[in-house]
Amino acid sequence: MTAGIRTVPDRPEATSARPRRGDGPPGSPGVWRRRIGQGVRWVLMIGFALMFLYPFAWLAAASLKPRGDVFDNRLIPTTIVWENYVQVWQELPLVHWVLNSIIIALLAATLVTLSSSMIAFGFAYFRFPGRNFWFRLLLASMMLPGAVTLIPNYLIWKYLGFLGTNTPLWGATLFGSAFYIFLMRQFYLSLPRDLFEAARVDGCSYFGLFRRIAFPLALPSALIVFLFEFQASWQNFTGPLIYLNFGDVEDFTVPLGIAYAMTKYSPTAGGHGDYQYVMVASLLVTLPLLIIFAFAQKYFIEGIASTGLKG
Amino acid sequence: MAATNLGVGAPPRAAGGVGSVFRRRRRGRRPKEPYNKREALAGYLFILPWLIGFGLFTVISMTYSFGLSFTDYDLSTDVITPVGTENYRLLVDDPKVLTSLGNTFVYAVLAVPLELALALVLALLLQGARRGAGFFRVVYYLPKMTPAVATASVFLLLLNGNTGAINWFLGLFGIQGPQWLVDPAWVKPSIVIMGLWGVAGSMVILLAALQNVPRELYEAASTDGASKWSQFWRLTLPLISPTLFFLVIVNTIASLQIFDQAYLLFYRDGNSNAPDAALFFGVYLYQAAFQQFNFGLAAAMAWLLFVIILAITAVQIKLGDKLVYYEGGDRR
Numbered sequence: 001m002t003a004g005i006r007t008v009p010d011r012p013e014a015t016s017a018r019p020r021r022g023d024g025p026p027g028s029p030g031v032w033r034r035r036i037g038q039g040v041r042w043v044l045m046i047g048f049a050l051m052f053l054y055p056f057a058w059l060a061a062a063s064l065k066p067r068g069d070v071f072d073n074r075l076i077p078t079t080i081v082w083e084n085y086v087q088v089w090q091e092l093p094l095v096h097w098v099l100n101s102i103i104i105a106l107l108a109a110t111l112v113t114l115s116s117s118m119i120a121f122g123f124a125y126f127r128f129p130g131r132n133f134w135f136r137l138l139l140a141s142m143m144l145p146g147a148v149t150l151i152p153n154y155l156i157w158k159y160l161g162f163l164g165t166n167t168p169l170w171g172a173t174l175f176g177s178a179f180y181i182f183l184m185r186q187f188y189l190s191l192p193r194d195l196f197e198a199a200r201v202d203g204c205s206y207f208g209l210f211r212r213i214a215f216p217l218a219l220p221s222a223l224i225v226f227l228f229e230f231q232a233s234w235q236n237f238t239g240p241l242i243y244l245n246f247g248d249v250e251d252f253t254v255p256l257g258i259a260y261a262m263t264k265y266s267p268t269a270g271g272h273g274d275y276q277y278v279m280v281a282s283l284l285v286t287l288p289l290l291i292i293f294a295f296a297q298k299y300f301i302e303g304i305a306s307t308g309l310k311g
Numbered sequence: 312m313a314a315t316n317l318g319v320g321a322p323p324r325a326a327g328g329v330g331s332v333f334r335r336r337r338r339g340r341r342p343k344e345p346y347n348k349r350e351a352l353a354g355y356l357f358i359l360p361w362l363i364g365f366g367l368f369t370v371i372s373m374t375y376s377f378g379l380s381f382t383d384y385d386l387s388t389d390v391i392t393p394v395g396t397e398n399y400r401l402l403v404d405d406p407k408v409l410t411s412l413g414n415t416f417v418y419a420v421l422a423v424p425l426e427l428a429l430a431l432v433l434a435l436l437l438q439g440a441r442r443g444a445g446f447f448r449v450v451y452y453l454p455k456m457t458p459a460v461a462t463a464s465v466f467l468l469l470l471n472g473n474t475g476a477i478n479w480f481l482g483l484f485g486i487q488g489p490q491w492l493v494d495p496a497w498v499k500p501s502i503v504i505m506g507l508w509g510v511a512g513s514m515v516i517l518l519a520a521l522q523n524v525p526r527e528l529y530e531a532a533s534t535d536g537a538s539k540w541s542q543f544w545r546l547t548l549p550l551i552s553p554t555l556f557f558l559v560i561v562n563t564i565a566s567l568q569i570f571d572q573a574y575l576l577f578y579r580d581g582n583s584n585a586p587d588a589a590l591f592f593g594v595y596l597y598q599a600a601f602q603q604f605n606f607g608l609a610a611a612m613a614w615l616l617f618v619i620i621l622a623i624t625a626v627q628i629k630l631g632d633k634l635v636y637y638e639g640g641d642r643r
Contacts, residue, residue, distance in 0.1 A: 127346060134361075151596070
C-alpha cells in the first residue's frame with residue numbers, strides 16, 4: 001500500500017536524509033526528544049484517523065440494526081438485521097434512483113471531459129485574436145458563485161423547455177467547464193509545439209492534431225476531469241432538488257431520494273422512524289465513490305493539489 | 312523539455328508557407344504580426360462550445376435575471392409585471408434578509424478559520440511523518456467522497472442532543488453536550504463540525520504547498536539555531552501564505568453560499584419550525600424561488616448575494632496584498 005501512495009514521490013528519501021535538530025549519537029537527549037516528537041505525531045494522526053472513520057463505522061453498524069437500536073451508538077449491533085438490505089429495495093424505489101444517478105453522472109462526466117479537452121486545446125495551441133481576452137474571461141467566470149447563477153440558469157432551462165427532464169443536470173456540460181478547461185490547458189501547454197508542427201507538415205488536419213496527438217497524450221488529465229465530474233454529479237443535491245423534486249419520485253437521483261426518505265420516515269412527518277433504511281441508502285450512495293477512490297485516489301489527490309496551487 | 316512550448320505569451324506566428332518555418336525562430340515580440348486566418352478560425356471553432364455556453368449560461372442568464380429582478384414574475388401563471396425597484400425595497404425592509412445574511416456571515420467567520428487551521432494541522436502532521444503519510448492521507452480524504460446527503464443523514468443522528476454519539480462521547484468526560492440541532496446557539500457550530508469532517512480538500516492543497524518549500528531553507532535555519540517553532544512562523548507560514556490566501560478566498564465564497572447542509576438538516580420537511588439561527592441566505596433564496604415561486608424577488612436576492620460576495624472578495628484581495636509574501640517581490 002505504501003509504495004503507491006507516497007506523499008513525496010519525487011524525493012522519497014528526503015525526509016529521512018534531512019539532518020534534524022536533535023540528531024546525535026544514540027542515547028543522547030536529542031534522539032529521545034525526536035522519538036517523543038514522532039510518538040506524539042503518531043498519536044495525533046491515529047486520533048484524527050479514528051475521528052474521520054467513526055461516522056463510516058457508525059453508518060455501517062446502524063444500517064444493520066433493527067429500528068429500535070439505530071440510536072444505541074454501538075459499533076457492533078446487538079442484533080444484526082441483514083434483511084434491511086433486502087427490505088430497502090421494496091421500501092424505496094432505489095433501483096430507479098441508482099439508475100438515474102448512474103446515467104446522469106456518466107453523461108455529465110463523459111460530455112464534460114470531451115468538450116473541456118477540446119476547448120482547452122483551442123486555448124492552448126491555436127493563436128487567434130482575442131484569445132487572451134476570452135481566457136481571462138474564462139478564469140473570471142470560475143469565481144462566479146454557483147448560488148448566483150442557479151436561478152438565472154433555471155429560467156434559461158425553463159425557456160428552452162427542458163424543465164421536468166433531467167437534461168439540466170448534464171446539458172451544460174456540453175459547453176465545457178471553466179475549471180476543467182483550465183486544468184486541461186495546463187497539461188497541453190507542457191507539450192512541445194514541434195510535435196504539432198511536424199504533424200501539420202505531414203498533412204494532419206487541425207482536428208486531427210487534437211484527436212490523434214493531443215487528446216491521447218492528455219488521457220491522464222482527462223481521467224482526472226472525468227473522475228471529478230463523476231463525483232460532483234453523483235454527490236449533487238441542489239441540482240436534483242431544483243429540477244426533479246416536483247416530478248415523480250421514481251425520477252429522483254439517489255441523494256434526492258435519501259432526502260425524501262429522511263422525511264418519509266421522520267416521526268414528525270407521520271413515519272415510524274425507520275432510519276435504518278436511510279442508513280442503508282446512505283451507505284449505498286457512498287460506497288461506489290469510496291470504491292472508485294480506492295482505485296484512483298492518486299488522480300483525485302494530484303488533481304486537487306495541482307489545480308489548487310495554480311488556481 | 313523542448314524549447315518551444317505552447318506558451319500563452321508566445322507571439323502570434325506569421326502566415327503559413329515556407330517563410331514561416333524560418334520566421335518562427337525569431338522570438339522577439341513584433342507588433343501587428345498577422346494571424347494565420349485558417350488557424351485563427353480553427354481556434355475559434357475549438358472554443359466555440361465554451362463561447363456558446365458562456366453566452367447562454369452566464370451573459371444572457373445573468374442579464375435576464377437582472378431584468379427580472381425589477382419585475383414580479385409568477386412562475387405558475389408565467390405573467391411578468393414590471394414593478395421597478397420594489398423587490399430591492401422588499402429586501403431592505405424584510406428583517407429575515409438581515410437575519411439570514413447575519414447567520415451566513417457568522418457561519419463563514421466560524422467555518423473558514425477553523426477549517427483552515429485543522430487542514431494546516433493535518434497537513435503538517437502528514438508532512439513530518441516518516442512513514443504512513445500516504446495511508447493517513449487516504450483516510451483523511453474519505454469523508455470528501457461522501458455525498459452531502461449521506462453526511463447529513465449520519466450527522467443528523469450523531470448530533471442528536473439526547474441519543475447522539477457526540478454527546479455520548481462528551482459524556483465519557485463528564486461533559487453535558489448541548490442540544491446541537493435544537494439550541495439556536497449551537498446550530499452553526501453543528502454545521503461547522505460537519506464541514507470539518509470533510510476538510511481534506513484544503514489539506515491536500517496545503518500539503519502540496521508545504522512540499523514545495525525548499526528543504527535547504529530549513530537546513531539553513533536549523534544551522535542558524537532557529538527552533539522548530541520559529542521555523543514554522545518565520546519560514547513555513549510566509550512561504551505557504553499565497554496558498555493560504557487562495558484557500559481563504561475560495562472557502563469564504565463557498566461558505567457564503569451554504570445551502571445543502573442547512574437544507575438537509577433543518578428544511579427538508581418543508582415545514583417552518585426550523586430555528587431562525589439556521590436560516591442562511593442560500594436557504595432563504597431557495598424558499599423565495601421554489602416555495603413562494605416569486606422569481607422576481609429571487610433574482611434580486613441572487614444579485615444581492617453576487618454583489619456581497621464580490622465586495623468581500625475584493626476586500627480580501629486588498630488585505631491579502633499586504634499580508635501575503637510572494638517569492639521574488641511583488642509578482643502579482
